[in-house]
Amino acid sequence: NAGVTQTPKFQVLKTGQSMTLQCAQDMNHNSMYWYRQDPGMGLRLIYYSASEGTTDKGEVPNGYNVSRLNKREFSLRLESAAPSQTSVYFCASNLVGSNQPQHFGDGTRLSIL
Amino acid sequence: GDSVTQMEGPVTLSEEAFLTINCTYTATGYPSLFWYVQYPGEGLQLLLKATKADDKGSNKGFEATYRKETTSFHLEKGSVQVSDSAVYFCALSAGDSNYQLIWGAGTKLIIKP
Numbered sequence: 001n002a003g004v005t006q007t008p009k010f011q012v013l014k015t016g017q018s019m020t021l022q023c024a025q026d027m028n029h030n031s032m033y034w035y036r037q038d039p040g041m042g043l044r045l046i047y048y049s050a051s052e053g054t055t056d057k058g059e060v061p062n063g064y065n066v067s068r069l070n071k072r073e074f075s076l077r078l079e080s081a082a083p084s085q086t087s088v089y090f091c092a093s094n095l096v097g098s099n100q101p102q103h104f105g106d107g108t109r110l111s112i113l
Numbered sequence: 114g115d116s117v118t119q120m121e122g123p124v125t126l127s128e129e130a131f132l133t134i135n136c137t138y139t140a141t142g143y144p145s146l147f148w149y150v151q152y153p154g155e156g157l158q159l160l161l162k163a164t165k166a167d168d169k170g171s172n173k174g175f176e177a178t179y180r181k182e183t184t185s186f187h188l189e190k191g192s193v194q195v196s197d198s199a200v201y202f203c204a205l206s207a208g209d210s211n212y213q214l215i216w217g218a219g220t221k222l223i224i225k226p
Binding site (some may be wrong): 033035041042043045048058090092100101102103104105106107113 | 145147155156157158159160164202206213214216217218219
């Protein structure tokens with residue numbers, strides 16, 4: 001049972017380059033999320049998708065775009081990477097409802113030089 | 114708005130000591146409460162949850178009781194092990210926040226042999 005799978009696990013980019021982080025879940029979850037985690041800080045929500053076909057901004061959406069490709073997949077795109085976007089990115093998913101926990105991928109460690 | 118406050122870390126204990134990590138919350142309505150754990154280099158894993166007042170969540174020797182009167186969900190373990198060294202996150206989910214998770218900042222726990 002794979003759960004939430006993120007690719008790649010590590011990536012180094014130069015300032016101004018673009019890239020897409022991929023996320024897929026096999027638990028038939030409705031909602032999916034992208035977070036960033038910076039040293040000494042908690043999780044900050046970038047974007048989320050409450051259901052297939054919808055996406056909404058979270059706390060820190062600037063510099064990012066997302067696509068909910070289908071129910072399984074939710075991608076995060078950096079159009080023009082900046083050093084401030086160096087972070088660990090986590091994808092998560094869950095069923096709708098307040099008592100439903102989110103399930104996390106192992107993260108993508110992204111460095112922008 | 115809804116919020117979660119955790120005790121600042123790092124918390125350093127000796128093996129077999131008693132652990133308490135404090136978590137208090139602010140929310141309207143009746144949120145669900147969660148503790149997640151993040152081991153070094155890994156994603157977040159659900160540790161335990163409670164969905165209504167006076168519920169006790171438990172897992173791997175950890176416990177937390179949903180106290181509505183004190184708006185708290187403190188994490189406890191009677192005898193910690195070196196393998197419990199990790200970052201612990203408290204979080205809530207409520208209808209007012211569209212069932213997104215509201216996260217505490219995390220508490221780093223270091224257990225010394």
